[in-house]
Amino acid sequence: MSGPGHDALVVADLAVHYPARNGPPVRAVDGVSFALARNETLGLVGESGCGKSTVARAIVGLQPPTRGSVKVDGAEIVGASRAALRAARARMQMVFQDPVTSLNPRMTVGEAVGEPLLVRGIARGAALRERVAGLLTEAGLRPEDAGRYPHQFSGGQRQRIVIARALALRPALLVCDEPVSALDVSVRAQILNLLVDLQRAHGMACLFVSHDLAVVRHVCDRVAVMYLGRLAELAPRDALYAEPRHPYTRALLAAVPEPDPVVQRAKPRVPLVGEIPSPAHMPSGCRFHTRCPMTQAICRTVEPEWRQVGSSLVACHFAG
Amino acid sequence: MLLAPAPFVPALFAPALAVHDLNLLIDGAAVVDGVDFAVASGEVMALVGESGCGKSLTAHAIMRLLPDAVRQGRGRIELDGENLSALSERQMRRVRGRRISMIFQEPQAALDPLSTVGAQVAEATGLPRSQAREAVLRMLAEVGISDPARRIDQYPFELSGGMCQRVMIASALIARPAVLIADEPTTALDVTIQAQILDLLRRLAVERGTAIVLITHDMGVVADIADRVAVMYAGRIAETGDTAAIFAAPRHPYTALLLAALPRLTDVPRSRLAVIEGRVPAPAEFPPGCRFAGRCPLADDHCRAEVPPLRDVGSGHLSACWHSEAVR
Ligand SMILES: Nc1ncnc2c1ncn2[C@@H]1O[C@H](COP(=O)(O)OP(=O)(O)OP(=O)(O)O)[C@@H](O)[C@H]1O
Ligand SMILES: Nc1ncnc2c1ncn2[C@@H]1O[C@H](COP(=O)(O)OP(=O)(O)O)[C@@H](O)[C@H]1O
Ligand code: SF4
Ligand code: SF4
Ligand SMILES: [Mg+2]
Ligand SMILES: [Mg+2]
Numbered sequence: 001m002s003g004p005g006h007d008a009l010v011v012a013d014l015a016v017h018y019p020a021r022n023g024p025p026v027r028a029v030d031g032v033s034f035a036l037a038r039n040e041t042l043g044l045v046g047e048s049g050c051g052k053s054t055v056a057r058a059i060v061g062l063q064p065p066t067r068g069s070v071k072v073d074g075a076e077i078v079g080a081s082r083a084a085l086r087a088a089r090a091r092m093q094m095v096f097q098d099p100v101t102s103l104n105p106r107m108t109v110g111e112a113v114g115e116p117l118l119v120r121g122i123a124r125g126a127a128l129r130e131r132v133a134g135l136l137t138e139a140g141l142r143p144e145d146a147g148r149y150p151h152q153f154s155g156g157q158r159q160r161i162v163i164a165r166a167l168a169l170r171p172a173l174l175v176c177d178e179p180v181s182a183l184d185v186s187v188r189a190q191i192l193n194l195l196v197d198l199q200r201a202h203g204m205a206c207l208f209v210s211h212d213l214a215v216v217r218h219v220c221d222r223v224a225v226m227y228l229g230r231l232a233e234l235a236p237r238d239a240l241y242a243e244p245r246h247p248y249t250r251a252l253l254a255a256v257p258e259p260d261p262v263v264q265r266a267k268p269r270v271p272l273v274g275e276i277p278s279p280a281h282m283p284s285g286c287r288f289h290t291r292c293p294m295t296q297a298i299c300r301t302v303e304p305e306w307r308q309v310g311s312s313l314v315a316c317h318f319a320g
Numbered sequence: 321m322l323l324a325p326a327p328f329v330p331a332l333f334a335p336a337l338a339v340h341d342l343n344l345l346i347d348g349a350a351v352v353d354g355v356d357f358a359v360a361s362g363e364v365m366a367l368v369g370e371s372g373c374g375k376s377l378t379a380h381a382i383m384r385l386l387p388d389a390v391r392q393g394r395g396r397i398e399l400d401g402e403n404l405s406a407l408s409e410r411q412m413r414r415v416r417g418r419r420i421s422m423i424f425q426e427p428q429a430a431l432d433p434l435s436t437v438g439a440q441v442a443e444a445t446g447l448p449r450s451q452a453r454e455a456v457l458r459m460l461a462e463v464g465i466s467d468p469a470r471r472i473d474q475y476p477f478e479l480s481g482g483m484c485q486r487v488m489i490a491s492a493l494i495a496r497p498a499v500l501i502a503d504e505p506t507t508a509l510d511v512t513i514q515a516q517i518l519d520l521l522r523r524l525a526v527e528r529g530t531a532i533v534l535i536t537h538d539m540g541v542v543a544d545i546a547d548r549v550a551v552m553y554a555g556r557i558a559e560t561g562d563t564a565a566i567f568a569a570p571r572h573p574y575t576a577l578l579l580a581a582l583p584r585l586t587d588v589p590r591s592r593l594a595v596i597e598g599r600v601p602a603p604a605e606f607p608p609g610c611r612f613a614g615r616c617p618l619a620d621d622h623c624r625a626e627v628p629p630l631r632d633v634g635s636g637h638l639s640a641c642w643h644s645e646a647v648r
Contacts (some may be wrong), residue, residue, distance in 0.1 A: 257540030
């Protein structure tokens with residue numbers, strides 16, 4: 001089923017609706033489609049609550065979707081048997097925002113990193129120790145660290161441990177949900193350099209979820225911008241940053257404060273009015289129309305189609 | 321401390337708030353050590369640094385709201401020339417929220433969940449509720465809350481994070497304090513909402529002449545709004561001066577590395593980011609000399625032995641580094 005020739009990841013019309021006790025369901029993800037080639041890193045950006053983490057969790061099989069399909073390395077995840085899911089999980093790994101809660105405090109670093117190899121019977125004994133030492137070195141730690149416990153490490157070092165563990169099975173797909181958001185600037189730079197090195201060395205596909213547009217630009221080949229459960233725009237990195245087509249992408253980019261007072265203070269201010277609506281009460285028509293500076297009558301009633309404009313895919317009636 | 325740095329008070333303004341040689345101790349370790357800065361009316365002064373460097377403790381010391389584990393050693397805090405450290409707790413209660421206010425990072429957590437927006441904002445006026453209502457409505461409108469007549473009777477859980485932050489700013493400002501301390505006011509917010517709140521703070525400084533101390537770890541926020549900035553590292557001020565001067569030519573290795581470690585919208589994607597090796601020492605392990613010495617590429621024996629004082633490196637730009645002239 002899997003093998004060369006497939007995209008590393010194909011997501012088609014993915015939806016996750018959370019039922020609510022009273023009132024309509026929360027449409028956290030509401031029809032998202034994209035594909036990810038081998039070697040490619042795709043950024044998924046958007047404001048808090050727009051559904052990024054829910055997409056990530058559905059892809060790795062932690063959240064059963066309401067509808068849609070997720071194929072990892074050619075194999076369908078949605079509705080897969082337990083055995084098929086287990087096989088697929090060996091092909092994908094996830095790195096979360098908080099390195100503190102993603103590690104078992106009672107396991108040594110060596111046990112944590114080696115666990116996936118041991119559980120799947122890939123290596124044990126001296127061979128396992130050697131593989132673990134190699135993984136730790138690759139993630140910028142020392143082989144001697146294998147005997148220590150997570151609490152003896154700083155936040156950045158713990159994220160290195162999580163990354164070493166995620167690499168153990170040489171996954172075809174790495175899903176990272178805000179992997180550097182909890183880290184201080186100086187440590188964040190270390191982890192970003194590590195991720196770039198690993199992309200170069202292994203060429204695995206990576207879905208990189210983040211709310212930080214500068215970080216996403218630094219590590220991604222293409223970028224998907226999400227708003228209220230849907231993609232607003234999907235474009236190659238340079239096209240997206242140089243020529244954002246969707247009014248929401250433009251507003252997001254304009255709102256990033258750049259660490260340069262000359263650039264930042266010369267920037268035109270296009271403040272986005274209002275706040276993100278609730279995904280339980282989705283606006284009609286274009287879901288961005290309540291905040292869009294370009295809204296026309298049609299936007300309130302007709303949902304925009306997903307269209308190709310230049311090298312970008314955009315969901316806006318007036319993108320051009 | 322070998323050399324007490326002269327407090328930084330530029331000649332041309334009488335500061336609304338001045339902090340002199342603030343020292344805060346936890347278990348004998350000076351987690352805040354000799355911090356000096358001043359803010360004038362209408363000015364935004366940023367206190368920037370990585371987590372744990374002492375920003376929030378400095379803010380709480382100014383408000384005289386230090387946690388039990390923290391003791392103030394040396395230091396003097398002046399509000400409009402008046403020494404706050406000399407006030408009784410009763411006198412201090414009349415200062416807080418009236419002449420100096422503070423807002424926090426987690427707006428939802430800082431508001432009382434059981435009390436309406438109107439009641440919380442009115443509290444700081446000291447007026448009876450009926451009279452305060454008009455003032456509260458005006459204040460809510462001023463901080464950009466749409467439909468204030470409806471919002472005034474709502475509870476915090478009915479509001480978004482951005483709106484809660486506006487409510488907190490409204491209650492902090494309704495008594496027209498001369499000084500506002502904002503501790504990471506936008507860290508929990510999305511960038512589009514952050515931009516709105518920063519615009520609001522800037523307007524308050526310009527139109528009302530509020531002196532603002534803005535605490536942040538985000539150099540982008542500093543670049544956007546601060547007139548002056550103090551960069552903190554491990555409880556001390558590493559460098560301070562005009563925002564423009566410091567971004568154009570940092571004169572402390574820590575600031576320079578911090579700026580080079582940031583991915584920017586203008587750099588080459590996947591280019592190598594500067595890293596600061598190692599990590600901030602824990603307070604119990606602060607070294608005797610420069611606290612940055614263990615991570616600094618320019619460190620030598622002098623740095624490890626003696627604390628570098630904050631020295632003028634040109635027009636009010638101060639750097640606490642023995643080798644400030646070698647920083648590129
Ligand atoms: N288990 C759940 N039950 C009900 N609603 C949920 C659940 N998980 C998430 N949601 C809701 O679904 C929406 C999308 O949440 P999600 O965590 O995917 O957002 P996100 O884009 O990752 O946000 P952030 O940037 O804050 O991490 C939100 O409205 C959220 O409140
Ligand atoms: N209540 C407290 N008890 C003990 N230590 C504290 C307390 N609050 C802060 N600290 C310590 O004081 C130092 C500075 O903390 P803080 O001012 O909160 O940093 P920042 O706001 O810059 O992130 C840190 O080492 C922190 O762990
Ligand atoms: S379709 Fe209309 S409301 Fe939606 S983004 Fe385009 S212009 Fe704005
Ligand atoms: S005093 Fe020495 S160790 Fe400290 S920042 Fe300057 S060069 Fe580095
Ligand atoms: Mg998330
Ligand atoms: Mg703090």
